[in-house]
Amino acid sequence: MRSRIGKSLIYALLIAGTVTFLFPLWWMVAVSLMTPEAAQAATVRGGLTSLVPTDPQWHNYPDALMQMGSVRWTGFLDALANSVVVTVLATAGTALSSSLVGMAFARMRFRGSRPMFLVMLGTMMLPAQVTMIPLFILFRNLGWIDTFLPLVVPAFFGNAFFIFMYRQFIAQIPEALLEAARLDGQGWFGIWWHVILPLTRPVTAITAVFTFIFTWNDFLAPLIYLQSDDQATLSVALNSFRNQYGGITKVNLLMAASLTTMVPCILLFLAAQKQFIEGLGKGAVKG
Amino acid sequence: MATIELNRVSKTYSGDIRAVSEATLAFRDGEFIVLVGPSGCGKSTLLRMIAGLEAITSGTVAIGGRVVNDLPPKDRDVAMVFQNYALYPHMTVEKNMAFGLLRRRKHSGLSGLLFHATERRAELAAIDRKVLDTARTLGIEPLLARLPRALSGGQRQRVALGRALVREPQVFLFDEPLSNLDARLRIEMRAEIRELHRRTKASMVYVTHDQEEAMTLADRMVVMKFGVVQQFGTPGECYARPANHFVAGFVGTPVMNFIEGRVDDGMFVSTDLRVTLPAARWPRMPAGPATLGVRPDQLRLLHSAEAGVDSMDSSGTSVPATVRAIERLGDRMDVAVMIGGTRLTARIENDDRLVEGGSVLVHIGLGAAHLFASGEDGARLADAHDVA
Numbered sequence: 161m162r163s164r165i166g167k168s169l170i171y172a173l174l175i176a177g178t179v180t181f182l183f184p185l186w187w188m189v190a191v192s193l194m195t196p197e198a199a200q201a202a203t204v205r206g207g208l209t210s211l212v213p214t215d216p217q218w219h220n221y222p223d224a225l226m227q228m229g230s231v232r233w234t235g236f237l238d239a240l241a242n243s244v245v246v247t248v249l250a251t252a253g254t255a256l257s258s259s260l261v262g263m264a265f266a267r268m269r270f271r272g273s274r275p276m277f278l279v280m281l282g283t284m285m286l287p288a289q290v291t292m293i294p295l296f297i298l299f300r301n302l303g304w305i306d307t308f309l310p311l312v313v314p315a316f317f318g319n320a321f322f323i324f325m326y327r328q329f330i331a332q333i334p335e336a337l338l339e340a341a342r343l344d345g346q347g348w349f350g351i352w353w354h355v356i357l358p359l360t361r362p363v364t365a366i367t368a369v370f371t372f373i374f375t376w377n378d379f380l381a382p383l384i385y386l387q388s389d390d391q392a393t394l395s396v397a398l399n400s401f402r403n404q405y406g407g408i409t410k411v412n413l414l415m416a417a418s419l420t421t422m423v424p425c426i427l428l429f430l431a432a433q434k435q436f437i438e439g440l441g442k443g444a445v446k447g
Numbered sequence: 448m449a450t451i452e453l454n455r456v457s458k459t460y461s462g463d464i465r466a467v468s469e470a471t472l473a474f475r476d477g478e479f480i481v482l483v484g485p486s487g488c489g490k491s492t493l494l495r496m497i498a499g500l501e502a503i504t505s506g507t508v509a510i511g512g513r514v515v516n517d518l519p520p521k522d523r524d525v526a527m528v529f530q531n532y533a534l535y536p537h538m539t540v541e542k543n544m545a546f547g548l549l550r551r552r553k554h555s556g557l558s559g560l561l562f563h564a565t566e567r568r569a570e571l572a573a574i575d576r577k578v579l580d581t582a583r584t585l586g587i588e589p590l591l592a593r594l595p596r597a598l599s600g601g602q603r604q605r606v607a608l609g610r611a612l613v614r615e616p617q618v619f620l621f622d623e624p625l626s627n628l629d630a631r632l633r634i635e636m637r638a639e640i641r642e643l644h645r646r647t648k649a650s651m652v653y654v655t656h657d658q659e660e661a662m663t664l665a666d667r668m669v670v671m672k673f674g675v676v677q678q679f680g681t682p683g684e685c686y687a688r689p690a691n692h693f694v695a696g697f698v699g700t701p702v703m704n705f706i707e708g709r710v711d712d713g714m715f716v717s718t719d720l721r722v723t724l725p726a727a728r729w730p731r732m733p734a735g736p737a738t739l740g741v742r743p744d745q746l747r748l749l750h751s752a753e754a755g756v757d758s759m760d761s762s763g764t765s766v767p768a769t770v771r772a773i774e775r776l777g778d779r780m781d782v783a784v785m786i787g788g789t790r791l792t793a794r795i796e797n798d799d800r801l802v803e804g805g806s807v808l809v810h811i812g813l814g815a816a817h818l819f820a821s822g823e824d825g826a827r828l829a830d831a832h833d834v835a
Binding site: 340341343 | 520
């Protein structure tokens, strides 16, 4: 009897939590389907009348995408293409370089590997804002401003957190497996490609999803490094819904555009979820 | 198929830990060599130096007459079977077996794919055939499409064997391949490996800590302790003419009985025992401390009624003793007896008249006994057989 009460309590808590977390999302959906007047009323004057749109304005979505940037449709399509290119390159770069470096730290014995590992971990302790200006000057001196290079190239030099994760995971792979691969004629790159990468798929999934979401949503770096309109990524292009003085005029369209840009991240997360869970199980029994 | 020559091979780890010191050994082409010794004796290190997985501190290793010290494992043309199988968990049995061959193709890279499509296809077909043939001989053909985690321990070990076999290397290396299997399967696989050697006539080097495995598999065996080679010879030699106290104790079950004492005027004397040493076997033994080694099957237990019946060989002595413990093995039994404070083990035919605590006469046969310099590593003292 007591367990039943306990259970209902747990479920009540879970439901309350879910509602709390889903509310902002639902609010976005609701506002994105309102007329401009209703949206204005709902946000600016705090008069949110209804959470269920009675007269859904579906055309808000095409309108929003069309009005993004300065040229009709082109602004959105440019931004989408830019976002895809930057995100895909940054994701691939982070996963490839982090797993390579992680393997080196986990498996290669070389002079200074420990201090180097500590220095690398140290970079995680630095606030990003501290390096922002020096980095900007560096990229300016390289002539990379208003190109994708500052957003993509650093990814190919690994990410301390993911390197750490790869290192811990790779250290658990039995040494004999790597030795077998060496006897089977593989060098370090062959071992990495044929043995390490397939066995670290869960880590790669986590790395890819996190990097994808971070890069896709990143606002600051594209804002700093990309200056021309046709170089803007989606997150920067969303900014065009704000007016000159920082106010927001078309809240309903902003919400519609924001929801559209979220879709790839949500789909990716759903697709990778299976991979995460599988990875957890695989680690436990280790065939 | 190739000879393997080790010339004063040593391995020192950081600090002053000597894993292997000055091993000089020559293995013949097609020989089945077993490296055996207690754990930490350096046998695996020696094997891994032959494989190229461990750097050689000093000395040279030559395979097929070619010094391979600086060659990476892939260029030594060796295949290895690991204790924990080391199958690639993400590849099917078939891929596991083919993996080493795929790398060794002539047209493996992009150029093969683009410019030598026909040759490439022929190569791949040849690999498929080879894998299938090998799988058939090992009886693992039905498992080819499975992943390693869907296999039992015995099946995994068979796949690991197959992966080595399919490569047709000059030398096969085995690092305790059977120690993860249960006793029955171990004996079965042992016979299979022996049969494999007979059929392929390949050079094989096999590491084990199990002296019985060593005895049954080896053409010649290397007995090691603390990184030092104690004896290199056929199992028969190591058993019948052990180089020292350690080898005598390590080879053969139950363990040889050792009695500390001294040689004095043609007699072996210990606190509890006086034995006349046959002069024909040990002429002119100098006096001094020594250890007498007698294998358990050289002891016979007599009941008082039989005493004096002179059916024994003339060399040896009968001494009264008490029975301490009896272990029945089915067809035979191991009996621990006490002569004063000296404990000896005898392996004898079943004898129901023996009871624990009862008294008995122990006949110590000296025909196959040995004398060693005293101490754990004491060398065997030369006897008449050595001169001949």
